[in-house]
Amino acid sequence: MQISLRMRQLALVAVAFGPVLIGGHAMAQDASWPATTEEELRKVISGSTLTGEIKAEPPFNFSEFLGPDGKSRGKMIECCRPEQVLTKGMPYAGDWTLEKDSLCLTYEGEEQKICWRLQVKGDRFRMVDDKFGRIGEGQIRPGNPDNL
Helix, strand or coil, rough: HHHHEEEEEEEEHHHHCHHHCCCCCCCCCCCCCCCCCCHHHHEEEEEEEEEEECCCCCCEEEEEEECCCEEEEEEEEECCCCCHHHHHHHHEEEEEEEEEEEEEECCCCCCEEEEEEEECCCEEEEEECCCCCEEEEEEEECCCCCCC
């Protein structure tokens, strides 16, 4: 499936080339973003929509609903057209799980699971790779406001 392949390529680029994509060095842990436990994350993101940007080359915007059943549905578009994610974005779907403080996603047609440490502060989130630093960020919105 071409969409799945594109998602994997973008996600792998973000993880593999994180230092290049975010300024050539890993970003230090920001103490103003508290550590979040798996239980806290589950309460905040299960049944919510994550909307944000992945800092890849090129960057891309996304909106992804994380259903309480462990299914995810979303749309993505190359940056920087967040207002066009829902109308012109490529749809995708998969499964999500939490592993300690990390959000792990497996997209349809893909075997490789992609995990990012997730930091939450209010209705904001950061996706962090322990080796490369922050690679994405955005807003957590309750429910499925984009009807994904």
